[in-house]
Structures are given as structure tokens and as C-alpha cells.
Amino acid sequence: MRKKLYYKTEGSxxxxxxxxxxxxxxxxxxxxxxxxxxxxxxxxxxxxGHGFSMDYSEQNYSFSKSIKYIENIINELxxxxxxxxxxxxxxxxxxxxxxxxxxxxxxxILCSSSFGIxxxxxxxxxxxxxxxxxxxxxxxxxxxxxxxxxxxSLWDSEKKLSxxxxxxxxxxxxxxxxxxxxxSLRYQGQGVQEFLGKYLKNIKSKTLIMYGxxxxxxxxxxxxxxxxxxxxxxxxxSNSGHNIILENPIYVSQKIKNFILGEK
Numbered sequence: 001m002r003k004k005l006y007y008k009t010e011g012s013x014x015x016x017x018x019x020x021x022x023x024x025x026x027x028x029x030x031x032x033x034x035x036x037x038x039x040x041x042x043x044x045x046x047x048x049g050h051g052f053s054m055d056y057s058e059q060n061y062s063f064s065k066s067i068k069y070i071e072n073i074i075n076e077l078x079x080x081x082x083x084x085x086x087x088x089x090x091x092x093x094x095x096x097x098x099x100x101x102x103x104x105x106x107x108x109i110l111c112s113s114s115f116g117i118x119x120x121x122x123x124x125x126x127x128x129x130x131x132x133x134x135x136x137x138x139x140x141x142x143x144x145x146x147x148x149x150x151x152x153s154l155w156d157s158e159k160k161l162s163x164x165x166x167x168x169x170x171x172x173x174x175x176x177x178x179x180x181x182x183x184s185l186r187y188q189g190q191g192v193q194e195f196l197g198k199y200l201k202n203i204k205s206k207t208l209i210m211y212g213x214x215x216x217x218x219x220x221x222x223x224x225x226x227x228x229x230x231x232x233x234x235x236x237x238s239n240s241g242h243n244i245i246l247e248n249p250i251y252v253s254q255k256i257k258n259f260i261l262g263e264k
Contacts, residue, residue, distance in 0.1 A: 157241030
């Protein structure tokens with residue numbers, strides 16, 4: 001039985017956990033962690049079904065299980081009052097962790113994150129659209145899925161990135177396991193995750209919410225989140241769409257560092 005997710009540690013000092021998004025891995029944070037490891041003990045993990053945390057047991061893909069896996073890592077490393085950065089899907093997991101374990105978190109950083117879908121009709125619609133992606137993953141090689149995934153409008157702003165950066169990001173996606181991705185989407189997609197909006201007021205940790213200036217959908221979501229989470233700060237990341245950790249990693253890294261250490 002799985003006890004924890006794969007993780008990699010770098011640096012020393014104040015603990016900082018980094019959680020990637022859908023189709024990502026611990027490597028997605030390489031630029032960010034290379035900067036932040038000067039100031040913190042970095043723990044960057046692979047979410048269930050991603051990277052080295054591939055798992056073929058469907059019962060291991062719930063958010064409650066993922067929270068338990070993170071708790072096991074924290075206990076194994078004997079960490080106290082951790083700071084957590086979650087990007088996109090990783091942000092939804094970080095949010096859920098903060099709602100359930102607010103006493104254990106020092107500061108929370110949410111990047112391009114959503115608190116889920118409230119209306120039942122919209123949830124059903126999202127599940128149906130995700131089902132098409134699940135079918136694509138089920139019936140084709142990973143390359144066909146990645147070609148489709150990289151073609152959606154959410155990633156338009158990534159086109160400006162260097163060839164080297166784009167290729168590394170593509171390789172992370174290509175190295176995923178079809179079954180891991182489809183089970184992640186099936187059990188941790190926005191359509192099936194419990195709507196977290198009604199619980200956000202329970203987050204007591206000081207929270208930084210960041211979104212890309214070109215990511216108009218998540219701009220509105222981020223603003224709503226900042227209004228509900230009492231002790232929160234909202235920040236827009238310039239020259240970025242959804243993938244702020246890749247499109248403007250140094251700004252994001254500096255913002256995270258200053259937010260946690262209390263520097264201006």
C-alpha cells in the first residue's frame with residue numbers, strides 16, 4: 001500500500017512544499033526551486049499519477065488520500081509549520097490541505113488556482129468535457145494527448161517562451177503515464193472535487209494568491225478567493241498567462257520569498 005508520494009528535497013532551513021499542476025512533475029518547479037533553495041528547505045513532490053508517483057490503484061487518487069500522503073512526508077521529515085505553494089491542480093490540493101490542517105501551515109501560496117465549481121449543471125458539463133480528454137488518453141499514445149493539450153487556448157502565452165524551456169515542459173508532459181493522467185482527471189478534476197468556496201473562510205494562514213495578467217478566467221477566480229480568505233494578499237504576475245511558474249519564474253520566486261520571510 002502506498003505510504004507517500006515521490007518527493008525531492010533541496011536547500012535547508014524553513015520548509016517549503018511545492019505542488020505542481022496537471023501533467024506536471026517536481027521538475028516543473030526547477031527554475032523556481034533553484035532560486036528558493038538559497039532561502040528554504042524545498043520539498044517538491046510528484047502528485048499521484050504523475051512523474052515517479054505513478055499508481056495503478058484507483059482508490060489512491062482521492063484528495064483525502066493525497067492529503068494523507070503529504071502528511072506522511074511532513075512526518076517523515078519531521079517538519080513543523082510548513083509553507084505550501086500550489087500551482088493550478090496543486091493549488092486545489094494545497095487549498096484542501098489548508099482547510100483541513102490549518103494549524104500546521106505557516107503561509108499558503110496559491111498560483112493560478114481555483115476553488116472548484118459550485119453549480120451542479122456546470123460541474124456536470126466539466127465532467128463531460130474531462131471525459132473526452134480521458135477517452136483521448138485511454139485510446140491513444142501520450143504524444144497525441146500532449147499535442148492536443150498544448151493546443152488549447154489556456155497555454156497560448158507559453159508560445160513566447162524559449163525553445164529550450166518549451167521543450168523541457170513538453171518532455172515533462174510526454175514522460176507521463178496515460179493511465180496516471182486519466183485517473184488524476186477522473187478523481188481530482190474540478191467537476192468531481194468538492195466545491196471549496198464554502199470552506200475558504202476556514203483558512204486562517206496568511207495566504208498569497210497569484211495569477212497571470214493574461215489569465216482572465218483565473219483573474220476573476222483569484223479575486224473572489226482573496227475576498228473570502230480573510231488574511232490574504234492578491235498579486236498579478238505580469239507577462240504571464242496561466243503557467244506563471246514557467247512564464248515569469250523569477251518574479252514568482254522573489255514574491256514567494258518575500259511573502260514568507262516578511263520582506264518588502
